[in-house]
Amino acid sequence: MSSNTKLSEDTSVSFNGWASTGTPHLSEFAYHPRPIGPKDVEVEISYCGICGSDIHTITEGWGTLKLGPCIPGHEIVGKVVTAGSNALHKVGDLVGVGAMVDSCGNCERCNSGYHQECSKCAFTYNDSFKDGRGGLSYGGYADRVRVNSEFAFKIPSNISPAEAAPLLCAGATTYAPLKRYNAGPGKRVGVIGIGGLGHLGIQWARALNCDEVVAISTSDSKREEATKLGATKFVNSKNPEDMKAAARSMDLILCTSFGENQDWGKLISLVANHGTFILVALPDNPISFRASALTSRCVSVTGSMIAGRETVQEMFAFASEKGVRPWIEKMPMSNANGGVKHMMEGHPRYRIVLETPAAARL
Ligand SMILES: [Zn+2]
Ligand SMILES: [Zn+2]
Incomplete structure (x- = not known):
């Protein structure tokens, strides 16, 4: 030292x-x-x-x-x-x-x-x-x-003090980008990964009155809980039929997790034209996808990390009011x-x- x-x-x-x-x-x-x-x-x-x-x-x-x-x-x-x-x-x-x-x-x-x-x-x-x-x-x-x-x-x-703890990172990390990209009425929002971050992302999107809240998971075992959390739709990302039906259907996608050897182009294909794919997950390794996944439909890929002071305070007030x-x-x-x-x-x-x-x- x-x-x-x-x-x-x-x-x-x-x-x-x-x-x-x-x-x-x-x-x-x-x-x-x-x-x-x-x-x-x-x-x-x-x-x-x-x-x-x-x-x-x-x-x-x-x-x-x-x-x-x-x-x-x-x-x-x-x-x-x-x-x-x-x-x-x-x-x-x-x-x-x-x-x-x-x-x-x-x-x-x-x-x-x-x-x-x-x-x-x-x-x-x-x-x-x-x-x-x-x-x-x-x-x-x-x-x-x-x-x-x-x-x-x-x-x-x-x-409760114990429930407040995860809001300080998982809560702020998912709330901040949804607000920044105007999740709310008129927006169809997808959340990839139903885990520590994603289960809050679904609740925020619901509480913000988004038109659709789509839970995207590799496991059907999360389907029932996703519905309890407020999801209006469920997409199993390992099921080609589900992925085909959901293509280009979400204005905003919050990506909270990823698979090993993740095909990123596949996930981005779920974003609607002129929509936004927001990374809050942080893979240890670089990610790749074809540029045409963005250029052909004006899709944006962006990222977000935690939240500033005022956003954390706003998140707590919103969670308090909406029961998230x-x-x-x-x-x-x-x-x-x-x-x-x-x-x-x-x-x-x-x-x-x-x-x-x-x-x-x-
Ligand atoms: Zn954290
Ligand atoms: Zn400063």
């Missing part, structure tokens, strides 16, 4: 978490957090969801862990136990922290509401702070975390490795949320 990093440590306390050094196996790991800054809050963690990004990161699918052991987890909910003099929250407040914990707050990107594109953005884990105070970020598979209070969000009272809630399975934080294994085997329906002993004190 650099001397700069050491200087930023508050050696009076240690936070304890579960960290990876590049394998899916997590070991207990303690670290000294940064000293609490004027805008910071310290959160005693009650819940943390397990996101697909956690798995990509700890298995080094997205690159080597260059900053040392990584405590994953960016769907964090807990109580504020310490607040800096200028923090937005006070001790005792219930807050949630998503995939980023800092940004400069006054550049053109921050002012446009895209804090995740700020050059001084710090992601919640496996990242370094760029605010001049040094230090590394560690995530929510832990007992505590210290973050810039601007990236800690009040949880509406009618959303993740379907979760709780597991104890002490069994974080069991949670990761369950996630990697691909069977959670639909989000695993790790629970700490602090949950009993909420």
Whole structure:
């Protein structure tokens, strides 16, 4: 570690978490957090969801862990136990922290509401702070975390703390692009992949009153649950008849998952003329398709990553009002490795949320 990093440590306390050094196996790991800054809050963690990004990161699918052991987890909910003099929250407040914990707050990107594109953005884990105070970020598979209070969000009272956790990443990631591309009345929206992200994508599209909400999955076993989530149609992407019938029928498609050796042209063929295919899934490898899949029908392919502060706040208000809630399975934080294994085997329906002993004190 650099001397700069050491200087930023508050050696009076240690936070304890579960960290990876590049394998899916997590070991207990303690670290000294940064000293609490004027805008910071310290959160005693009650819940943390397990996101697909956690798995990509700890298995080094997205690159080597260059900053040392990584405590994953960016769907964090807990109580504020310490607040800096200028923090937005006070001790005792219930807050949630998503995939980023800092940004400069006054550049053109921050002012446009895209804090995740700020050059001084710090992601919640496996990242370094760029605010001049040094230090590394560690995530929510832990007992505590210290973050810039601007990236800690009040949880509406009618959303349970455990259900709020997955909204902070999976919820924001799916809500933001649907809103940006005007999902709503008059639009037919498809959601590829009925998993942690997709099961929320279907609920958002439904709550936004889209004309059609099409669940697209490789497995017929998801058909019934997709209907419960609000899908009006189901397409089995492995069934050629289904794919033929659904060709060019959706104005917006939110792609939350993909198969091994995915034929991307096939998925894009479902987009209606002048429609948009939005990638929120992040394959480890490059993707390819023929240019004519786009040129012949003015189809756009775009991408989206998490959401800025105002969009997260808007999402919580919308979820609160419309009753959008993740379907979760709780597991104890002490069994974080069991949670990761369950996630990697691909069977959670639909989000695993790790629970700490602090949950009993909420
Ligand atoms: Zn995530
Ligand atoms: Zn900025």
